[in-house]
Amino acid sequence: xxxxxTISTRERxxxxxxxxxxxxxxxxxxxxxxxxxxxITKAALYYHFDSKDDILLTVLRPYFEAxxxxxxxxxxxxxxxxxxxxxxxxxxxRTALDVIAFDRSVLNHPEIGETAHRQTxxxxxxxxxxxxxxxxxxxxxxxxxxxRSATALMKNSSExxxxxxxxxxxxxxxxxxx
Numbered sequence: 487x488x489x490x491x492t493i494s495t496r497e498r499x500x501x502x503x504x505x506x507x508x509x510x511x512x513x514x515x516x517x518x519x520x521x522x523x524x525x526i527t528k529a530a531l532y533y534h535f536d537s538k539d540d541i542l543l544t545v546l547r548p549y550f551e552a553x554x555x556x557x558x559x560x561x562x563x564x565x566x567x568x569x570x571x572x573x574x575x576x577x578x579x580r581t582a583l584d585v586i587a588f589d590r591s592v593l594n595h596p597e598i599g600e601t602a603h604r605q606t607x608x609x610x611x612x613x614x615x616x617x618x619x620x621x622x623x624x625x626x627x628x629x630x631x632x633x634r635s636a637t638a639l640m641k642n643s644s645e646x647x648x649x650x651x652x653x654x655x656x657x658x659x660x661x662x663x664x
Contacts, residue, residue: 496534504545504581511589549582550601557608565613566657576637577644587638625663632656
């Protein structure tokens with residue numbers, strides 16, 4: 487029974503921390519804020535996690551793992567399918583996207599920054615495809631930016647009509663480089 491309580495508390499810590507990091511920014515949300523919102527002591531947080539940094543990495547790990555799996559599976563696929571699937575991935579991991587998008591200092595973390603950069607470069611390569619031109623590189627970058635920005639900034643981006651509009655705009659940007 488103690489194991490179930492520990493897992494439950496750990497998950498509650500992660501959910502609350504992710505929510506606060508996304509809302510206030512990682513650098514502005516303190517561990518005391520997390521503890522207060524949960525009604526536990528700061529010491530209880532340290533029972534489950536070594537540091538705020540440890541919580542951040544644990545919050546973002548599912549997104550980065552899903553993105554890595556996505557990128558390895560997308561090789562050779564149509565860029566339209568890749569971009570559409572990528573938006574769905576972002577929507578599925580919306581909180582992680584918010585944590586990264588609304589506190590750019592998160593990208594200063596060596597592990598997070600390097601992983602995010604490597605994955606962005608790989609995604610852009612997949613969108614550009616073979617025999618690329620400078621125009622195609624710009625178009626792929628613009629399409630990627632459109633999907634990321636709209637997903638992060640438009641809280642209703644998961645609604646079908648909004649999702650479709652975002653994808654139309656992003657795909658139009660991508661097609662300008664053809």
